Amino acid sequence: MTEEVAYVYAVLRPAEGLDAALGALTGVAGAPVRLVPQGATDAPVAAVSAVPAQDFREDALRRHLEDLTWLEAVARAHHDVIEAAAARTTVLPLRLATVYLDDDRVAAVLREQADAFSQALRRLAGRLEWGVKIYVESRADARGADETVAAGAAEGVSPGRAYLRARRSQRHARDESYRAARQAADRVEAIGRALAADHARHRVQQGELAVGGGENVVNDAYLLSRETAADFRSQVLGAVRDLPGVRVDVTGPWAPYSFTAPPGGDAPGGDAPGGEPPGREPPDGDAPGREPPAAERAP
Structure with a gap:
């Protein structure tokens, strides 16, 4: 018989019909989802779901976090359960791959941290x-440089001087x-101070994670x-319309992944069968805690 551990998606406020709604879901490793109460x-x-212990031991989990196929499947299942719960009640999402030895241990943690939760x-x-x-x-791409060089040649400027002129023009535009991006960030933060209950700053995204082109210079979350929410989104999108060379994307609403730590401490990390806490986020925002899967740009 395969040894199992308890995979915990989130801590939730009890709500009518929540048990049945989650029981209809398939979670990580194709396992059904259930609720574990603390007693009160x-x-x-x-x-919670029961998952194979062998996949969540420290050494195995370290290997799995390098397997993008496995990681994406777990992240999407984790996210789907949390989003389904968030549609019905208030949710405190936990880190990807938070596991405990069994349901009794989960219930014990709920009791130990009941006040914080x-x-x-x-x-x-009421917040997302x-x-x-x-x-x-x-904005100043290679085509722009070529056009500047061509214009310089038409004016009788040497190719070398025309190229230097193009490079100066590119640097100026950049x-x-x-400067416009810094101004945009200041405006958005001011809007957040007026309308948001909390603000979290994440590492900027690079490479394939930077959706839509351009350089990501701010990657923040607001509660x-x-x-x-509608007023916030409208004001943020309007705040950058007059700023050249800047684009802002607003995504959401999501369950509050960036605001998961109970007051006064970190969210629980779980315990692996070997006694080591495996609940670590994959790097560069691959976990739902950084960016919910299949995030779409706001139109």
Whole structure:
């Protein structure tokens, strides 16, 4: 018989119909999802699946985190469970690959941290996460340089001097874009201070993670009430319309992945069968804690 451990997706505020809704889901490793209570009525509960222990031991998990196919499957299942729960109740998402030895251990953690979990859920009640990414776009490209050189030649300027002129023009345009991006960041933060309950800053995304082209210079998350979210999005998108070379993407709403730590401490990391905590985020935002899978740019 395969040894199993308890994979924990999130801590939740109890709600009518939540058990049945989650029970219809398939979670990590194709396992059904269930709720683990701590015992007290109306106290926080946990969304849990039984997963093979061998896949979540420290050494095995380290290998799996390098396997993008495995990682994507786990991240999507993790995200789908949390999003389904968030549609019905307040959710405190846990890190990807948070596991405990069994349901009894999960219930014990719920009891040990009951006050912190309850406080965190009260803070998150009626609020969801929105992401804001600011990009510096490449306005002065090679075609622009070629055009500048050609224009210089038509004016009788040597190719070398025309090329230097083009390079100066590119640097100027790039510097202007960075100044505009700083101005955009200041405007967005001011809007966040007025409308958001909390603000989290993440590492900027690079390479394939930088969706839509350009250089990602701001990658932030804001915790917003349902009532203020539309106003926040409208103001943020409007704040950069007059800034050249800058693009802003607003994504959401998401479950509050960036605001998961209970007040006064970190979210629990779980315990592996070997006693080591395997609940680590994959690098560069591949876990839902960084960017929910299949995030779409706001139109």
